[in-house]
Amino acid sequence: MKSDPDLYAFSPYRDRPRITWPGGKQVAVWVAPNLEYYEIDPPAHPRRKAWTKPHPDVVGYSHRDHSNRVSHWRMADVMTRHGFPGSVSLSVALCQHHPAVVADGVARGWEYFSHGIYNTRYAYDMSEAQERAIIEDSIRTVRDATDQKIRGWLAPALTHTENTLNLIAEYGLDYTCDLYHDDQPTRIATKSGDLISMPYSLEVNDHYGFFVYNMSPRDYADTLVRQFRRLADEGGTVMCIPLHAYLIGQPHRIGPFAEALHEIAADGRAWATTAGEIADAWRAQQ
Secondary structure, three states: OOOOOOOOOOOOHHHOOOOOOHHHOOEEEEEEEEEOOOOOOOOOOOOOOOOOOOOOOHHHHHHHHHHHHHHHHHHHHHHHHOOOOEEEEEOOOHHHHOHHHHHHHHHOOOEEEEOOOOOOOOOOOOOHHHHHHHHHHHHHHHHHHHOOOOOEEOOHHHOOOOOHHHHHHHOOOOEEOOOOOOOOOEEEOOOOOOEEEOOOOOOOOHHHHHHHOOOOHHHHHHHHHHHHHHHHHHOOEEEEEEEOHHHHOOHHHHHHHHHHHHHHHHHOOEEEEOHHHHHHHHHOOO
């Protein structure tokens, strides 16, 4: 077995050419709301259970459905108020299940990329044909719902095959959020296309913050501000804030989150932007 997948070249952080962002900003900040759909009784996968409880899991499903009924609107309003557009990691089935949520993002000028069809369908063991069908479905469904061509990919439930990166590059997508190895964009080695890794974060992902690290809402907000300040001090960096509305949009969490966005915006060093704009600005300097 190879010890290195050879997806990207090694480049020591301190030896790199300086990246400059528009307006002389120090750090490109993009917010990635995960607009997702979880099936209450998904098909069983031999490698991974969709729910910890036997299906149908009414509790798990309804907890997450809070995103689409209530907490999306709280989260989105806070983002808009403080000048942060969304780059949406979309379960594309949401376009059929809850089109009003997708339309709200479109009205706010948000960018959409694919997070698979459902977040309860996993890529493990998929054939190339099956994966192609999902990519084609994603391109078609998002185009029909938003009039956008998806540019990026975050694998459903962070599940992949050895073909994933090559396939999304072949279909003309230009960034992946599935690698967590850097605080700057990185060119990815694929058989065709021009794919880059867009910095995405597990460390300041609200799912990890609340479910893994057991942070309080105040702790999580403080973590966002400290992450931003360090990256701004270093300069030429990217900060991603991955969100799930059913977590960050709860009444007891939304206040500290709003305060964190206010503080980041007021600092003056943040370029509040989208993943696609970061990709374009980075490519223009290479």
